[in-house]
Amino acid sequence: MEKITSKNNTIIKDTKKLFTSSKARAEEKRFVLEGARLCFDVLNSVYEPENVFYTENIIKKYPSETNALITRCGGSYMITEEIAEKLSDTKSPQGIFLTVKMKNGENKIKNKAIALDNVQDPSNVGAIIRSAEALGIDSVIVYSGCDVYNPKAIRASMGSVLRMNTIKTDNLTQLIKELSSDGFATYATVPDSRATKITDIDFSGKTLCVIGNEANGVEDGIKAVCDSLITIPMLGRAESLNASVAASITMWEMLR
Incomplete structure (x- = not known):
């Protein structure tokens, strides 16, 4: 000492x-x-x-x-x-x-995963990782955006960052293609009523869902390689949900 x-x-x-x-x-x-x-x-x-x-x-x-x-x-x-x-x-x-x-994630996505496309707010990143652990998602993929080891993200996760399998990727588009080849159904979440309602999706198989940037949503190139665009039905006047709220609802639907 x-x-x-x-x-x-x-x-x-x-x-x-x-x-x-x-x-x-x-x-x-x-x-x-x-x-x-x-x-x-x-x-x-x-x-x-x-x-x-x-x-x-x-x-x-x-x-x-x-x-x-x-x-x-x-x-x-x-x-x-x-x-x-x-x-x-x-x-x-x-x-x-x-x-x-730091340690690398297992890089093995077993069954259910959530991907963060340039999510910037550390509070959102931490809250999403916390919800992922609580709900039973096996992996969180992070592309660009906030560093999961940001102190605010770690605090918001209530320590879940230390227990969850987090995988950093520099090419989410390529990773989605690889997961599709491995039998994963891949979805991009969008605030668009024309997209398929999340409640109409069968999530019983291997699944990846992408949550987009707080201001701009999921990148067009990433949406293009996903199997489908899905949306959370909203009856109120708000046009979109906070990223961590949208992620939590999405993960709940993936696992229910």
């Missing part, structure tokens, strides 16, 4: 970058967790913790869990409350942070 008392410490600066920069996360293949629940969740996940930063108060409050992380991590650092405030991405830091090595 090493004590860090300076906010200008190089390790602290580098860790802060993992909070604020998706580029830094991608280059270093690491991300950072904050708070007792998320940090301790790693103990029961497939992720490999790297460095833990903790205050004197947090180890007094959660001695067994904090010591378990200290044992698992390559580096452990006791920090001051001032440094915790510098590191924190929240208004009221609990005083524990964890850097974690």
Whole structure:
């Protein structure tokens, strides 16, 4: 265990970058967790913790869990409350942070999957992953848009990011073609009453549904390679649904 008392410490600066920069996360293949629940969740996940930063108060409050992380991590650092405030991405830091090595998804989509086409809002991305885990979707495919390791996305997922099979792709069109060849039915969700109602679709087989960007929807090229366009019937005056709400309804229909 090493004590860090300076906010200008190089390790602290580098860790802060993992909070604020998706580029830094991608280059270093690491991300950072904050708070007792998320940090301790790693103990029961497939992720490999790297460095833990903790205050004197947090180890007094959660001695067994904090010591378990200290044992698992390559580096452990006791920090001051001032440094915790510098590191924190929240208004009221609990005083524990964890850097974690990224891992690749299984890349094996077994039965039901949801794909995110350039979904930008980290709260939407996190909420979708949380709903996917709760409903029993086996994979979440992420194409462009928000990084799933964005701290806000991780918090919105309530830790589901640590447990779900998330697959990043740079070519969703090609992946859809491959899944179609593997027997998947593929659908793009659209806010268009002319599309097939989602309630009329038979989701009993292997299925992939695509959720589009908050402002522009699913890209035309991606819609073109899907088997069908589907829509959620709406009786009110709103023209569309929030991306995470649309995804949750879609996943419910896929699995009911």
